[in-house]
Amino acid sequence: STAAARIPVGADGQVLTARSSAAQGVDYETPSGGGGSMPTATEPGQIVASNAAGTAYSVVGQLFYSQAGDTLSSIEGECGSACTYIVQDPQTITLSANHTLAANVNLQFLNGGVWTVNGAFTLTVPGRLSATLNQHFAGSATLSFGALESLVPVEWFGAVGDCSTNDAPAIQATIGALSSGQALLQARCYATASAISITKSAVGIQGTQFGTPTPGYGASFHEGSYILMSSASADIIDLTGTSGTYLAWNVLRDFSVSRSVQPTGTAKGISRSYVCGSILEHLSSDDSVYGFYSTAVPTCGNGHISHLQADWGIDFSYTGSGTYYGFYYETSGSAPLDSEKADNLTAINQAGSGITTYGVEDHGSLPSDLTVTRLETAGVTYGADVTYTGGSTTGPRVADIFFYDSVMDNVSGACFSTHSVSNPSGGAITISRGWCNSSSGSPYGADIESSSGITISQIQFQGTFTTAAIQANSSSNLSISDNQIQSSAAAIALNATSSSGIIGNRVTGGYWGGSGSGTLISLSASSLNAVAGNRLNGSASIGISFGSSSNNNPASSLNTIDPTSITTPISDSGTGNASTVPTATSSVQGIMRPDNTTCTVSAGVLTCTGSGGSTSGLFGPIISVPSLSSLGMAT
Numbered sequence: 001s002t003a004a005a006r007i008p009v010g011a012d013g014q015v016l017t018a019r020s021s022a023a024q025g026v027d028y029e030t031p032s033g034g035g036g037s038m039p040t041a042t043e044p045g046q047i048v049a050s051n052a053a054g055t056a057y058s059v060v061g062q063l064f065y066s067q068a069g070d071t072l073s074s075i076e077g078e079c080g081s082a083c084t085y086i087v088q089d090p091q092t093i094t095l096s097a098n099h100t101l102a103a104n105v106n107l108q109f110l111n112g113g114v115w116t117v118n119g120a121f122t123l124t125v126p127g128r129l130s131a132t133l134n135q136h137f138a139g140s141a142t143l144s145f146g147a148l149e150s151l152v153p154v155e156w157f158g159a160v161g162d163c164s165t166n167d168a169p170a171i172q173a174t175i176g177a178l179s180s181g182q183a184l185l186q187a188r189c190y191a192t193a194s195a196i197s198i199t200k201s202a203v204g205i206q207g208t209q210f211g212t213p214t215p216g217y218g219a220s221f222h223e224g225s226y227i228l229m230s231s232a233s234a235d236i237i238d239l240t241g242t243s244g245t246y247l248a249w250n251v252l253r254d255f256s257v258s259r260s261v262q263p264t265g266t267a268k269g270i271s272r273s274y275v276c277g278s279i280l281e282h283l284s285s286d287d288s289v290y291g292f293y294s295t296a297v298p299t300c301g302n303g304h305i306s307h308l309q310a311d312w313g314i315d316f317s318y319t320g321s322g323t324y325y326g327f328y329y330e331t332s333g334s335a336p337l338d339s340e341k342a343d344n345l346t347a348i349n350q351a352g353s354g355i356t357t358y359g360v361e362d363h364g365s366l367p368s369d370l371t372v373t374r375l376e377t378a379g380v381t382y383g384a385d386v387t388y389t390g391g392s393t394t395g396p397r398v399a400d401i402f403f404y405d406s407v408m409d410n411v412s413g414a415c416f417s418t419h420s421v422s423n424p425s426g427g428a429i430t431i432s433r434g435w436c437n438s439s440s441g442s443p444y445g446a447d448i449e450s451s452s453g454i455t456i457s458q459i460q461f462q463g464t465f466t467t468a469a470i471q472a473n474s475s476s477n478l479s480i481s482d483n484q485i486q487s488s489a490a491a492i493a494l495n496a497t498s499s500s501g502i503i504g505n506r507v508t509g510g511y512w513g514g515s516g517s518g519t520l521i522s523l524s525a526s527s528l529n530a531v532a533g534n535r536l537n538g539s540a541s542i543g544i545s546f547g548s549s550s551n552n553n554p555a556s557s558l559n560t561i562d563p564t565s566i567t568t569p570i571s572d573s574g575t576g577n578a579s580t581v582p583t584a585t586s587s588v589q590g591i592m593r594p595d596n597t598t599c600t601v602s603a604g605v606l607t608c609t610g611s612g613g614s615t616s617g618l619f620g621p622i623i624s625v626p627s628l629s630s631l632g633m634a635t
Helices: 072-078 168-177
Strands: 004-006 027-029 046-050 057-065 083-087 091-094 105-109 115-118 122-125 129-131 142-145 151-153 162-166 181-184 189-192 196-198 203-206 226-229 237-240 251-259 268-273 279-286 290-295 304-312 323-331 340-349 356-364 368-378 382-388 399-411 414-419 429-438 444-449 454-463 468-473 479-481 484-487 490-495 501-503 506-509 519-524 530-532 535-538 540-546 566-572 598-602 605-609
Touching: 072 083, 142 168, 151 168, 168 181, 168 189, 168 196, 168 203, 196 203, 237 251, 251 268, 268 279, 279 290, 290 304, 304 323, 323 340, 323 368, 340 356, 356 368, 356 399, 368 382, 382 399, 382 429, 399 414, 414 429, 414 454, 429 444, 444 454, 454 468, 468 484, 484 490, 490 506, 506 519, 519 535, 535 540, 535 566
Parallel strands: 004 027, 057 083, 083 105, 091 115, 105 129, 122 142, 151 181, 162 189, 181 203, 189 226, 196 237, 203 251, 226 251, 237 268, 251 279, 268 290, 279 304, 290 323, 304 340, 323 356, 340 368, 356 382, 368 399, 382 414, 399 429, 414 444, 429 454, 444 468, 454 479, 454 484, 468 490, 479 501, 484 506, 490 519, 501 530, 506 535, 519 540, 540 566
Antiparallel strands: 046 057, 598 605
């Protein structure tokens, strides 16, 4: 049309747009009452806006809308300085070589704006990028974003998140486009059929919500950000470096991974190999053979894992047998160090008793440098196990592994176990503070096999242990101290074990419905062990037993044993064991309470009388106190 059109008087910052296709080709003239003539555009895609209410319009500098026929060259030509190019329609870009978009070009994608980039090359976009939560990139070429883009939604590359469409290619493309930062998952279910691979440092995945429900609490598993694998054998996420080039500073946070079928083979939920300083927080890995698999994962300073959960049987029941691990550490000559700091780990077996499950397994030829704080398990076979497989029979084989504040409920095998672990100078494994509860028929609370340098202290053991709450076979240099043991059978059993200490434990026999006919502390073919300061009560036939081949185990006379419910306080078939039982005339003078009350031992009972009042049986029904001279003190 050749009809004249008037420029309206705008408010501050308004934009002029055509009202309909019929407005194409119209002329503009200066309006009355303010405004001004339409300025002349210098580049395609420019827009005009009013400078202020009632004033003239002018071209908005460095802001361009996409036009048909735009190319990378024309876009860069429009932007003499920092500019924003707004993609409002689908565009196809064909690369004939690798290309880096000018850094002063910032891209903004509106709904419907898509770049399909084709060619066997890489397009690098170093500038700022903003877009809606829709697909904005497609094609055969590789996209690479600069460091300015550190959180990229997987929807930009076509992820649907409907729990059905295979979103693995879109998630993989998002990770491939990042130079650093995380691929962002919404609170949706992203179905995958193949592993997602991360082979670049400082690149990871972040969700918006994490959580695996506990049955009976009404939470839905599908409310958070999670990846659902349809393959029984494929890994879900792999972070993989090499022994020569470790990945570094990868972050995974706030999402869950699961699978829709029972896992087989070596299926891993989240796997890390040769990764330095990685951070894993608020993650759940469900229904994998290895929930979290790690080898060669040094902390490199601030790396850590925290608030992670591994589960089995979340969405379906398991059939057959098999062995499954919540947190698995594998070491070898080329991957010598765990060097892991782990906090708040949880492993729950809801798949039934037909499978064998481990909460934490540290396994290999060089297990070392692992600290786990607040491990919680429920229904697993073994809570935490360390197994040395290197074959060496001399020198330290394991060092600096710590388990603190563990809580293990309904364990059917053993809460803690070690196999062939050795450090003759001590310091191999420390297990301290926590709670261990067995399921019916569980043989052990802690099982120490052919190991040395193990410390177990301040653990509360409760349950129907059929063998012993703590058992050690062919071991040495153990420290078993300050534990509280409530067992239906034996509390502590040493077999062919030497140079160890059973010190200051509090033991209650006949607990959890046991018959109370067993031995609370037994040493069989064991020598040079100190058994001292333990308090034994409850029901039992024998308090402490030294077998015929158990010799030179000193200081047993320092134990407190209740004769009213323990038939034989001490049974000694060996030689050189200090096993004197207090008699009715045993006494010691000179023990003073802080209030100057005099204390004596008579008939095995500690009695204190004097200005501070009378207290009888202050430390239990029976106590044996050695003479001061036997302790090397002046009378």
